[in-house]
Amino acid sequence: MSHPVREFEELAASFEERFQKDRHPAEPEQLYKAAQHLLLLKGKRVRPVLCLMATELFTPVSDDTYNAAAAIEVFHNFTLVHDDIMDRAPIRRGEPTVHEVYGSSTAILAGDVMLVQAYEYLAKINKNILPRVMGIFNDVALKVCEGQQYDMEFESREDVTLEEYVKMIELKTSVLLAAALRIGSVLGGAGPHNQDILYSFGRNMGIAFQIQDDYLDAFGDQRKFGKKQGGDIVVNKKTFLHIRALSVLEGDQKAEYLRLMAEEGEQKINPVIALYKESGVDQWAKDLKEKYFNAAMANLEEVAVVSARKKPLKHLAEFLLERQM
Amino acid sequence: MSHPVREFEELAASFEERFQKDRHPAEPEQLYKAAQHLLLLKGKRVRPVLCLMATELFTPVSDDTYNAAAAIEVFHNFTLVHDDIMDRAPIRRGEPTVHEVYGSSTAILAGDVMLVQAYEYLAKINKNILPRVMGIFNDVALKVCEGQQYDMEFESREDVTLEEYVKMIELKTSVLLAAALRIGSVLGGAGPHNQDILYSFGRNMGIAFQIQDDYLDAFGDQRKFGKKQGGDIVVNKKTFLHIRALSVLEGDQKAEYLRLMAEEGEQKINPVIALYKESGVDQWAKDLKEKYFNAAMANLEEVAVVSARKKPLKHLAEFLLERQM
Numbered sequence: 001m002s003h004p005v006r007e008f009e010e011l012a013a014s015f016e017e018r019f020q021k022d023r024h025p026a027e028p029e030q031l032y033k034a035a036q037h038l039l040l041l042k043g044k045r046v047r048p049v050l051c052l053m054a055t056e057l058f059t060p061v062s063d064d065t066y067n068a069a070a071a072i073e074v075f076h077n078f079t080l081v082h083d084d085i086m087d088r089a090p091i092r093r094g095e096p097t098v099h100e101v102y103g104s105s106t107a108i109l110a111g112d113v114m115l116v117q118a119y120e121y122l123a124k125i126n127k128n129i130l131p132r133v134m135g136i137f138n139d140v141a142l143k144v145c146e147g148q149q150y151d152m153e154f155e156s157r158e159d160v161t162l163e164e165y166v167k168m169i170e171l172k173t174s175v176l177l178a179a180a181l182r183i184g185s186v187l188g189g190a191g192p193h194n195q196d197i198l199y200s201f202g203r204n205m206g207i208a209f210q211i212q213d214d215y216l217d218a219f220g221d222q223r224k225f226g227k228k229q230g231g232d233i234v235v236n237k238k239t240f241l242h243i244r245a246l247s248v249l250e251g252d253q254k255a256e257y258l259r260l261m262a263e264e265g266e267q268k269i270n271p272v273i274a275l276y277k278e279s280g281v282d283q284w285a286k287d288l289k290e291k292y293f294n295a296a297m298a299n300l301e302e303v304a305v306v307s308a309r310k311k312p313l314k315h316l317a318e319f320l321l322e323r324q325m
Numbered sequence: 326m327s328h329p330v331r332e333f334e335e336l337a338a339s340f341e342e343r344f345q346k347d348r349h350p351a352e353p354e355q356l357y358k359a360a361q362h363l364l365l366l367k368g369k370r371v372r373p374v375l376c377l378m379a380t381e382l383f384t385p386v387s388d389d390t391y392n393a394a395a396a397i398e399v400f401h402n403f404t405l406v407h408d409d410i411m412d413r414a415p416i417r418r419g420e421p422t423v424h425e426v427y428g429s430s431t432a433i434l435a436g437d438v439m440l441v442q443a444y445e446y447l448a449k450i451n452k453n454i455l456p457r458v459m460g461i462f463n464d465v466a467l468k469v470c471e472g473q474q475y476d477m478e479f480e481s482r483e484d485v486t487l488e489e490y491v492k493m494i495e496l497k498t499s500v501l502l503a504a505a506l507r508i509g510s511v512l513g514g515a516g517p518h519n520q521d522i523l524y525s526f527g528r529n530m531g532i533a534f535q536i537q538d539d540y541l542d543a544f545g546d547q548r549k550f551g552k553k554q555g556g557d558i559v560v561n562k563k564t565f566l567h568i569r570a571l572s573v574l575e576g577d578q579k580a581e582y583l584r585l586m587a588e589e590g591e592q593k594i595n596p597v598i599a600l601y602k603e604s605g606v607d608q609w610a611k612d613l614k615e616k617y618f619n620a621a622m623a624n625l626e627e628v629a630v631v632s633a634r635k636k637p638l639k640h641l642a643e644f645l646l647e648r649q650m
Contacts, residue, residue, distance in 0.1 A: 108433060
């Protein structure tokens, strides 16, 4: 092994240190404060760390990977700022959303600024590899916008199939994880096969994560995960559970489910969860998550480097996906 | 002269032909239709042509300049889509705005898609010059967002100075013209002095154009310019005329002006125009435009190429700025 590979915490700390140094105040103050709002609240930094890990599979990380990782993190936060406007979401990371604090107009502009700032990070990458990295980045950026558009369109449709729903989730959330890994691997000098297989790993992991997220909202231990149980049910969010319930419930149960979903308020949480259980939606979700998790693990297995180097990615996937459900 | 230089119409047609070829349908349909809405309505294509002209000052245009020009045009249209949401503007280029047709959420996303598409064009540029072009592009992209933020902040302030107002206009509209010229010159192989002086030319021309735009809204011949006279006055828009009127009107006239501006409706157009004339705001605006126009012409004079090559830029500036006021 020519260089050490690092685990999540160490890479996240290393990313954070370099990332914060780049922040500086600018005028107009409201605009740049709005553009930093979410970034300062931090997140788990999963995407930038995936990018760093993908490079470390092959070579030590350089400034190029840190810059790509920063671009991906800023892009991700940009999508949250604009999505929260569209979804009229009041809270994100436990704090009021950007548009709640600064107003919708400044929030739109702040998102625009963040998207440009993502490209500012990319522009620092070695010019010999920059067009390739930009190609991957631009491609995924469009896909994420497409995913959000489908998500909004699905809100007013009751005939969304599981296949359509998986495709939407893939676009809206999975491909950015996948692209973080692909870009990291490109910057690590990986060949096309390793790039593709890491992309699949990220895609499968992302879908598994979303299924888990939907599952935990209904069936998770509220004390353990800090999220209020049934939040998705109260706001009639389309989830994996909802799509499945619509396709398996029949007769009176289906009528009851539709009646409940048309209701407002928290009193419907328990009856909806009961219907999910009666129709086996909970076990179905567990199995589906397992399927995608196993596919991700099989992808990782296939990456052509010695298995010791893959441990940080394996641990991260297990941490994100196995302990909780 | 090693290659022919072309005038506006020929370059605009050449740009249009290549630009339209790139358009193709994609899913989700609503999103990509929204992202093409303004581009299909066309505009004058002033910015891409400036970019092409700047290259032709020095060398024949190549695909790199066409791609940079396309990036600039798509970026410009992206800013219009998002600005129209913020300004709640119902009409643009004689048609309903993107958010009117597709809704605000899809319009936000469509703008995001357009910004990414601008970078898709940039990514095609020769990698040896790409980082430099991206640096100029990212810088101006942030400045345009800053300008829009100042514009919105000025709406609720009555103490905006002329200096602040010029700076806002510079950021919101001039620097993109300036950057189009700078990028074109960089791709033409121009040295730093020529790059800088062309940037100044664009900046001065942009400010002169905005002063003219404000002037014509109040004093232009409605039949000749197809715009309704006094439109800015009706919506209480901050303009060069308004900023000047506030600083020169005194006593009863100032009180009368403030009272009129607080009114709603078209009946105030004529009395406001009368106050502008009584206080010499009209002549002041003519003189100020002339000052910036002359500065732009002096800049162009200074560009170190034979004057025959500068004719298309000179004609374009005259066409945009001299005939009308």
